[in-house]
Amino acid sequence: MIVDHDTVVHFAKSWGLFYLIGFFAVVCVYTFWPSNRQRFRDAKSKILERDDKPCR
Amino acid sequence: MIAQLTLNERTSALGLLILVALTGALMAVIGGDDPFAAHGVIIILFCAVIAAFVISGFDAPEPRIDRQDSYYDDPTKVGIGLSMAWAVFGMFMGVWVAAQLAWPDLAFDGAWSSFGRIRPTHTTGVIFGFGGNALIATSFHVVQRTSRVRLAGQISPWFVLLGYNLFCLLAVTGYFMGVTQSKEYAEPEWYADLWLVVVWVTYFVVFLRTLARRREPHIYVANWYFMAFIVVVAILHIVNNLAVPISFTQSKSYTIWPGVQDAMVQWWYGHNAVAFFLTAGFLGMLYYYLPKRAERPIFSYRLSILSFWGITFFYMWAGSHHLHYTALPHWVQNLGMTFSVMLLVPSWASAGNALLTLNGAWDKVRDDATLRFMMAAVVFYGLSTFEGSFMAIRPVNSLSHYTDWTVGHVHAGALGWVALITFGSLYTLVPALWKRPQMYSPALVEAHFWLAIAGTLIYVFAMWNSGIIQGLMWRTYTEEGSLAYSFVDTLVAMYPYYIARTVGGALFLLGAIIGSYNIWMTAKRPFMPAATDDVPQALSPAHARVPAE
């Protein structure tokens, strides 16, 4: 196979797209995974607690 | 401040300063009459000032045995001060630059003061000086609070903050002397770039170690943005600044990238500097200080995760929209355009998320100028990302590129988003840090808010007008099919807008000066013991959760 400009461009474009779709899927799975719900809920309210010093 | 360090640490701080100063001395000697030598001298002076400070506190009593029981806020406090100082400097230069376009004689016939040399002092002053210091200061604050652990290291946070400011100082003094690589937002020469790499790696390590020690199971989303900001800026900085100096005793270097590649690398850098410096980092601020001030959790945590990955992924593709219709290959231009339009989705998701967080608390927004700063910032963020996606469409860009429309877009983002969210965050942070019930003068916060809004609107509208008018004039044809206006005709049409922009900028600068004064007075005001906040207390049950790891 001759690797010329067109091949590189073609490769970049097609695999770039697959990568995009795959990445999107993984992020969605993570975001909507049921057991993550609770930790997200904790995370968003916990910053509102008073915090004057580190927890040890 | 020095009292927070042990005797050993004070000594090593001095050792470090001497080491850096010696490097400066070496530069001063071998540099001859090149600006390289002048920069050596600046490094020595910089180290001397800090060393004097360390020595003045050298005999202070040593800190309590266990510093891990308290957060490390000294670097944040100093960072806030430096940030405001750079804001006033950078915006003053902005007003001067703006005035020179209206009245060119304001360069006073100097070489150092001519437009081309002081324009980068403005951009570096505001983006890296003001924005960068604010980011370092707030990221140090947020990562400790959300991880519930003290910042890693005692000297390294100082090294990050002060080393970074040395970089900014070298950059800005360099431009006055004509030291520049000409790459927008990456103008500093090779030695300053190398120094920044050292500083930035330290920043990364401090941040990462703090996160790794956290007492919370989950990394709060604000830290994601700060982390993306740190990591990606490092990659961008290194790739774009690869250069060969003409010798190791001179400041001049040549970038290794030729022509078209250089254009693509530069705008890949330039656009992502916008994305990860001016957007991601400030979104980090938003996701912490906005909920904090509104006393409401973020509307949807999941949405914030989705938009985080969307922004991190999409932005990287968009750089080529700076090069539409140029000699860059066509397909790269189209790719950049496509991703720029898609970028609107995660951008508006963030903006919507923030606004919905405020939904139901509009009375607070009405009464509290600090919260209003943040809300206005979100609105401008939504506006400038919409505008950006629109300008990235090729036919639109054929009109907007090279004109003041770009400058209008830049400042809708820079003044409206970056500066407003920073002021809002600082007004939230400052009273908490110095343990005051509120800012020294809420009335001055209110005044600052209106000055900033007025300044931004005047600036942005002036530039939209001038940009679109000029773009249209350039392409207007007469009946006979020849170009209707000479270049100078189109220039003459710009003057009223250049004057208006100067006025708008001056208002914004005035607001920043008032803000600095207010912050200074809040910090300086005699200590008023308020609640029991500042005394260490027994661990509350909420804090005594199972540690992570």
Place this chain on the structure above:
Amino acid sequence: MREFFHRKIERTAIGFVLAIIAAASVGGIVEIAPLFTIQETVEHAPNMRLYTPLELAGRNIYVREGCYACHSQMVRTLRDEVERYGQYSLAVESKYDHPMLWGSKRTGPDLARIGGKYSDYWHVAHLHNPREVTPESNMPAYRFLSRTPLETATLQSDLNAMRSIGVPYTQEMIDHAVKDAEAQATPDSENAANLLKRYGEKTQVSAFDGVTTQLTEMDALVAYLQVLGRLVELPAKQAASQPSERAP
């Protein structure tokens, strides 16, 4: 499994960093990597010449003074631009440019095709005080350039550094850098003939700022301006490939 994986990523902050890098680096790689093979697709320009030492010095002054903040050097493929400034810019024209100076703002006109448009004398007068030439101009005055002698001591290192990043300067060119710079601003001198031999017959030799006794920064800058757009022999003026979409 999935779940375990994510926890892991998140818990170990370093995994999180790697995820950021994975997300962020593709875009850049996809867009930049193919450009390294671009030489195959770029127009060929066998007779393209290099910047002479004097022109290179001028280019560095252009960089130093930030002229690029107001002037672009990139005529886009739009009808009105081609009619206003000339043939649109080709990729090959900036082949030897480190860095490129395409610019992003046109407070002043594009300069990609400025070479030969005006006389040296015009440029000197204009740089001295733009408002004497064009009363409405807001371009800064650069009087100090004619007062400042050109620093020639670094010219050899300049060419050397350029060569190390792939610009084909020969050893002979590097050795004669200083002489060549002086020769270019001293018409009819003996060295001028050698300069033409090295850089091509089209090289412009002239007393740029009107004074041959001293080599100033003005000489260098004007020499650079006069070569802009003339390194490559362009085909006869071409119309824009894509007509400006909205031009009536």
